[in-house]
Amino acid sequence: MHRRQTLGWAAASAAAFLLPGCGGGGSSSTPTPGPTPSPIPAEWQALSRQVQGQLLLPGQPAYEQGRVAANARYDDRRAQALLRCAVAADVQAGLAHALSQRLPFSLRSGGHSYVGSSTGSGLVIDLGPMNGVRLEGEVAVVGAGATLSDVYGTLIPLGRCVASGSCLSVGVTGITLGGGFGVVDRSQGLACDQLLGAQLLSADGRLLDCDAQRHPELFWALRGGGGGHFGVVTQLRLRTHAVGPLQLFGADFPLEALPAALAAWQDWPAQGLPEAIWSQFVLPAGGAQFRIWGVAAGESAPLQPHWTALLQRIGREPLFQAWQASSYGSVMMGACQSYSLPQCHLPSQREGGLLGRVSMTASSDFFDRPLGAAGIAALSAGVAARQGTGVAVLNLMGGAIARVAPQDTAFVHRQALFSAQYLGEYPAGTAESTLAGAEQWAQGMRDRMRPWSSGGAYVNYPNALLPDAARAYYGAQAPRLQALKAAVDPQGVFAPLERA
Numbered sequence: 001m002h003r004r005q006t007l008g009w010a011a012a013s014a015a016a017f018l019l020p021g022c023g024g025g026g027s028s029s030t031p032t033p034g035p036t037p038s039p040i041p042a043e044w045q046a047l048s049r050q051v052q053g054q055l056l057l058p059g060q061p062a063y064e065q066g067r068v069a070a071n072a073r074y075d076d077r078r079a080q081a082l083l084r085c086a087v088a089a090d091v092q093a094g095l096a097h098a099l100s101q102r103l104p105f106s107l108r109s110g111g112h113s114y115v116g117s118s119t120g121s122g123l124v125i126d127l128g129p130m131n132g133v134r135l136e137g138e139v140a141v142v143g144a145g146a147t148l149s150d151v152y153g154t155l156i157p158l159g160r161c162v163a164s165g166s167c168l169s170v171g172v173t174g175i176t177l178g179g180g181f182g183v184v185d186r187s188q189g190l191a192c193d194q195l196l197g198a199q200l201l202s203a204d205g206r207l208l209d210c211d212a213q214r215h216p217e218l219f220w221a222l223r224g225g226g227g228g229h230f231g232v233v234t235q236l237r238l239r240t241h242a243v244g245p246l247q248l249f250g251a252d253f254p255l256e257a258l259p260a261a262l263a264a265w266q267d268w269p270a271q272g273l274p275e276a277i278w279s280q281f282v283l284p285a286g287g288a289q290f291r292i293w294g295v296a297a298g299e300s301a302p303l304q305p306h307w308t309a310l311l312q313r314i315g316r317e318p319l320f321q322a323w324q325a326s327s328y329g330s331v332m333m334g335a336c337q338s339y340s341l342p343q344c345h346l347p348s349q350r351e352g353g354l355l356g357r358v359s360m361t362a363s364s365d366f367f368d369r370p371l372g373a374a375g376i377a378a379l380s381a382g383v384a385a386r387q388g389t390g391v392a393v394l395n396l397m398g399g400a401i402a403r404v405a406p407q408d409t410a411f412v413h414r415q416a417l418f419s420a421q422y423l424g425e426y427p428a429g430t431a432e433s434t435l436a437g438a439e440q441w442a443q444g445m446r447d448r449m450r451p452w453s454s455g456g457a458y459v460n461y462p463n464a465l466l467p468d469a470a471r472a473y474y475g476a477q478a479p480r481l482q483a484l485k486a487a488v489d490p491q492g493v494f495a496p497l498e499r500a
Contacts, residue, residue: 043101044081050093053086053129066126068348069111069119070169072428073359073435077116079106079124085145086129088234091201094125095232099493107228110147110171111348114362115462115500117228127173128349130234135160139196140238144173149336149344156329160240163188168336169346169355176236177227178460178500179411181419183295183331186399187275188241192223192411193404197237200230203493207234217484224411225481226459226473228495230488243328247303250293251311251318258283258290259376264313265292266370266418268396271313273306275399281418282393283379285386289319294396295331359430362423363442364461365453366416375452382448386441388434393421412475413456420453421461422446439465462500470497 040048040057048055056063058078067082068075080103083094098105104122111118118124127145133154134141140155140162149168155161165175165182172191180191188194197211200218208231210219221230253261265281279294292310296303311318330337336344345353371379383392397416406414413419422445424438443465446457457463457472470478474497481497 043097047081047083047093047097051083051085051090053090054084056082056084066348067119067124068357069108069113069116070346070348070357071112071114071116071360072357073361073430073432074116074119075428077119077121079120080122082124082126084126084129088130088199088201088207091125091127091232091234092205092207094123095201095493096205098123098125107232108171109145109173109227110169110175111346112167112170112174112360113462113500114360115464117462117495117500125232127232127234128171131350135240138240140236140240142172142236142238144171144232144234144236146172147345147349148172148175149333149341152329152332153336153341153344155240156243156332159243161243161328161332162191162194162238162240164191164194166332166334168334168344169349172238173233173236174227175460176238177222177225177233179224179413179458180460181395183278184241184297185401186278186396187297189400189404190224190411192409193400194239195219195223195236196239198222198233199235201232201234203231203489203491211237218488220408221410221481221484223409224459225477226410226497226500229481229485229497231494244297245299246326246328246331247296247298248293248324248326248331249296249303249307249322250291251321252289252291253314253316253318254289255287255380257314257316258380259373260316261290261292261314262371262376262379263373264310265394265396266367267313268306268310269398269417271306271309273396274302277303277306279396280393282391283383285383285388285390357428359426359428359435360424361435361439361442361463362421362461363439363446363463363466364422364458365420365446365449366413366456366458367418367420367452368416368454369452370417371452375449378448378452379445382445388424388438388441389426390422390424390438390441392445393423395419395421406476410474410477410481412477413454413458416454416456419458420449421458439463459500469500473497473500 085091106120106124108118108126130143130145131150132143133146133150148170151172163184164180176191200208200210208215276297282291342350342352343354346355347353396418402414406412422442459473474481
């Protein structure tokens with residue numbers, strides 16, 4: 001089932017309650033086969049002998065499957081080689097080879113970048129096989145190539161989980177380093193707030209253990225500063241929490257109810273909404289209706305009065321509403337409950353993966369104050385005017401997110417009332433002209449909402465059209481991050497802060 005507007009309320013399944021921006025299930029387009037492989041050049045033979053993982057070259061069947069990232073928009077990019085790393089030493093060897101040969105390189109964990117950062121024309125260093133997850137007491141030790149399905153599928157049966165996102169094929173490293181929204185972030189904090197330590201491969205080839213005591217400035221930057229700027233993270237240590245029952249709730253409304261509904265929804269936290277309740281507002285382009293839905297931790301009794309009060313403040317009868325008690329595993333694993341863990345991956349991530357790919361582009365905003373009537377009208381008009389696929393997705397923030405001081409981590413948007421994502425999502429194989437149009441619309445939505453937004457943007461929703469990107473992503477933290485970047489990567493081995 002697709003992850004965007006349609007939740008399929010009639011289906012008595014937690015898989016129906018899912019977030020946008022991840023793609024759907026089922027098959028996707030097959031990349032065009034490359035040329036017949038020629039003898040392996042000597043320099044690639046040397047690297048191949050050094051690594052425990054696989055070095056894949058054009059023409060090999062495994063290369064054709066593995067070269068494509070999650071975002072099918074960039075399927076036309078053909079790397080000279082794909083290094084599937086098995087251990088940290090493989091990452092070291094791959095980076096050293098790229099630098100010695102003056103090859104451009106790309107780093108890949110999950111491969112979901114909206115701007116194609118995890119694929120390129122040189123060497124793709126893919127950490128995907130480094131996907132081990134183990135529990136040490138209440139701390140998860142996670143390989144940098146693990147996806148959220150690896151993390152959730154391993155930890156939830158043990159009664160623990162990491163607060164993170166809902167797109168199961170996303171790499172845990174990328175989402176954590178950039179911040180990391182999820183359905184329990186108001187009660188547990190962002191994914192980056194769960195980070196207790198990380199192993200990082202530096203620009204000069206050293207493996208550094210970073211935490212609050214060792215390399216504390218790097219540890220600060222890794223909590224919200226984005227991936228691939230200061231080195232290559234090869235392992236994470238993440239705080240876990242005990243799992244418990246969850247409640248799913250939501251309602252569809254006619255479009256004419258939008259002004260009252262958005263005004264009431266954004267005011268919900270001010271009305272005493274418990275941190276255990278998280279919610280999302282979904283406004284699809286060209287639709288006759290919109291949706292408010294969410295997740296509440298714990299039993300149903302604490303949720304019911306708050307949901308009832310919200311509906312009363314909206315003052316319109318929903319077209320449909322639903323309420324569903326569920327287990328933690330059912331919500332977080334979604335449609336993958338019927339899959340084995342290997343199947344709950346993209347085919348390019350793991351053999352036997354059944355998850356599908358889409359072509360995606362997006363932009364983002366943060367709002368520190370409630371939108372007034374003019375702001376709500378501008379948002380509605382911008383989405384309504386979109387001729388084609390598009391959706392505005394608003395996530396309530398606050399709670400545990402706001403309890404962390406903005407200067408304590410590189411994620412600076414702590415005081416936001418809610419975030420926004422303007423997303424265009426299409427089937428694999430969609431023409432680039434269509435995707436470029438969606439990209440323009442997404443940035444146009446950000447421009448339209450600038451009078452009411454904070455001016456910030458979310459680094460995990462990178463946008464190639466974003467001006468002054470470092471300031472938008474990192475705000476007041478940008479100078480500190482730039483100074484650290486200059487100190488630890490003076491030769492500019494890794495991506496600049498402006499390029500997410």
